[in-house]
Amino acid sequence: MKNSVIESNSLERPDREPANASKTQITLQINSIPHTLRIEPRVSLLDALREYLDLTGTKKGCNQGSCGACTVLVNGDRILSCLAFAVQYDGAAITTIEGLGANGALHPLQAAFVEYDGLQCGYCTPGQICSALGMIKEFNAGLPSAVTKDAAATLDLSDEEIKERMSGNLCRCGAYVGICAAIRDAFRFEVPR
């Protein structure tokens, strides 16, 4: 997927500014493209993406850290962009759902979500997919989970492990069976046995 970020890399939105607002200049490396912004410190990373950079793939669900819809990757690690101020991530490399596909093709995990019906309404899907990518990085680094019986043994990406590790991403349509199947299938070859 070609990155559809708007051309301007310096956005000013005078109509949004209260008087005396103090602004900070930051640069976010989003999907390998640098974006320089002058924003108030109170702007969340989620709002910076959606409202200031028109990267609306990342979704605002609860805006309080309960649902996972806003999950993005920072240097490959999954975080909640709603519980983050954009200024905290000055200089960081951020990957959003818009940055996953390449040359017009879906990322293999995106394709697996389509194949296994890992969604109904689709609102939680960008967060689910970014979260799963961060999850598999943690898994491959040997991080145990709350359901890992023997943390010293080789980890097995069982459904129980997937459910526990993905529990920060809610799906109100209840497409969990398809979400688990998609994740299991997409990472079949990546998991060391």
Place this chain on the structure above:
Amino acid sequence: MKNFAYSRAQSAKGAISLISLNPNSKFLGGGTNLIDLMREDIEQPDALVDVTGLSSSGIAELPDGGISIGAEVRNTAVANHLLIRERYPVLSQAILYGASGQIRNMATVGGNLMQRTRCYYFYDEASRCNKRTPGLGCDAIAGFNRMHAILGTSENCIATHPSDMCVALAALEAIVHVEGPDGERTISFDAFHRLPGDTPHAETDLKPGELITSIQLPPLQFAKTSRYRKVRDRASYAFALVSVAAALETGDGKIRNARLALGGVAHKPWRAYQAENALTGAKVGMETFQRAAEAELSGARGYGYNSFKIELAKRMMISVLSEMAEAGGVR
């Protein structure tokens, strides 16, 4: 959310001097709790000093066999550190039982200690809360208090401390290292968080401008077999109704050493001293475990919707102790 000034500190001294510039300023760690509270207007700082970039030694082994964890280290890094997993498994497990993968990647160790309660009435501006407005009253006491405290409560507050990690740190007798305008000092883990008493808004022993710099885990041989158990309303990603952190050393059929702490039951991570006293030196077995659990919960008080926690806490203590005695083999 009210706007604020943001700055990033490079050193603890720099952070402390930045915070002293404005009395209504706060340190910012991972932000997973503070940003939420600011969005709800419960916290309204004029300035935030980001302390996640402070250089410390991270997670380091100490000469006495203990471990030091920098306050800025993320929860995931602690949970996955080999020395922690090997020597203090209860700490790794407690972290992994808390929050979600995303939040554990953001949350810092220092910030985890500074979490505020998730009491619904604390969050609800239309309710009375002595934490938000001292002297106003508490709507939780006669309200829907399923999540609330049964130990160490006062007529002013029955909120619980929400952390899982801190329950393990209480059992391990961690030492909190802080630095402030008057220099450095250490605080025992038990003294760090307070019971509500008449001042439920004063939650920790920190003085104005003091910054948590690291957490020290003293050496504890028998913590190798420690474990964490948590009961909650969902299978994952929910705060504890009751949790137990435990370490047990047995020998010759007797309990040589025991460490126990409870989560979800008090305004602070609850070190179960009375249960430990009942266990130490006693014969390994159900009778001892039951006596210990009864001793610890003898002073508990239920408030209606949370009264089940008294029996739940006892059963969890007994269950965890039995499991550990079995796994360790009674010698």
